[in-house]
Amino acid sequence: MRTRQPASSRTRVRRVPERGNYDPTTVQAILDEALVAHVAFTVEGHPAVVPVGCARHGDALLLHCARSSRLAKALGSGEEVCVAVTHLDGLVLARSAFHHSMNYRSVVIYGRPRAITETAELRVALHALTDHLAPGRWDVIRQPSAKELRATVVFSLSLAESSAKIRTGPPKDDPEDLSWDVWAGVIPLRLARGAPRPDGDGSSVGKPGPLRGTRTR
Numbered sequence: 314m315r316t317r318q319p320a321s322s323r324t325r326v327r328r329v330p331e332r333g334n335y336d337p338t339t340v341q342a343i344l345d346e347a348l349v350a351h352v353a354f355t356v357e358g359h360p361a362v363v364p365v366g367c368a369r370h371g372d373a374l375l376l377h378c379a380r381s382s383r384l385a386k387a388l389g390s391g392e393e394v395c396v397a398v399t400h401l402d403g404l405v406l407a408r409s410a411f412h413h414s415m416n417y418r419s420v421v422i423y424g425r426p427r428a429i430t431e432t433a434e435l436r437v438a439l440h441a442l443t444d445h446l447a448p449g450r451w452d453v454i455r456q457p458s459a460k461e462l463r464a465t466v467v468f469s470l471s472l473a474e475s476s477a478k479i480r481t482g483p484p485k486d487d488p489e490d491l492s493w494d495v496w497a498g499v500i501p502l503r504l505a506r507g508a509p510r511p512d513g514d515g516s517s518v519g520k521p522g523p524l525r526g527t528r529t530r
């Protein structure tokens with residue numbers, strides 16, 4: 314079990330360290346709300362970053378990749394990657410340009426992803442990824458064929474070397490700016506669910522059920 318100290322020197326938040334958090338439950342809560350992770354890796358000597366679908370599963374983050382992708386090749390190379398997950402919670406409008414900011418919850422993870430190759434484990438991972446989008450969906454959809462399983466690769470990235478960083482609250486204006494005649498405060502932002510739109514093909518019956526991306530704050 315990780316302690317509440319950074320797991321390594323490179324995961325210690327140095328810039329505004331009081332916003333850093335290494336509590337596994339905090340890291341997990343941020344990841345559990347995330348639908349997308351940005352994966353940074355090196356390809357042919359240059360840096361690249363790619364967004365992919367993700368889901369936390371135990372002490373790891375699952376990353377979904379098409380097997381033929383450049384990303385899958387890079388993640389399977391054994392090299393280290395760095396993954397970021399971000400929730401934007403608000404625009405922080407200060408009285409000075411300098412103190413404009415954002416409220417957020419983010420996680421950064423370093424590690425070497427492990428490709429899930431064994432069929433039973435791959436099914437469990439795909440189940441977790443699918444139900445992360447819409448809980449309970451795996452049990453009502455057609456299961457992947459052998460061909461579809463071969464076309465998909467899921468990587469598991471340990472959360473052992475992870476950090477969270479969280480900003481909350483109003484702008485931090487300088488005292489001498491407080492009399493500046495302009496509105497200041499926070500514009501809350503959140504990911505919201507729209508009304509479901511059936512595809513119109515086949516038998517689109519019932520309702521989509523519970524979905525992610527619906528947190529109300």
Ligand SMILES: Cc1cc2nc3c(=O)[nH]c(=O)nc-3n(C[C@H](O)[C@H](O)[C@H](O)COP(=O)(O)OP(=O)(O)OC[C@H]3O[C@@H](n4cnc5c(N)ncnc54)[C@H](O)[C@@H]3O)c2cc1C
Pocket residue numbers: 323324325326327328329399400401415416417418419420421475476477478
């Ligand atoms: C939505 C959003 C908007 C932001 N806007 C700005 C901006 O405009 N300008 C700006 O300077 N910074 C911004 N930040 C903060 C930014 O992510 C960095 O934390 C900051 O720039 C310091 O970077 P650094 O490499 O010097 O961090 P350091 O503190 O040196 O990083 C050391 C280690 O701390 C951890 N860490 C650092 N940042 C984060 C993070 N965000 N989440 C989780 N772990 C982290 C990593 O493990 C990293 O290796 C923003 C963050 C978010 C989520």
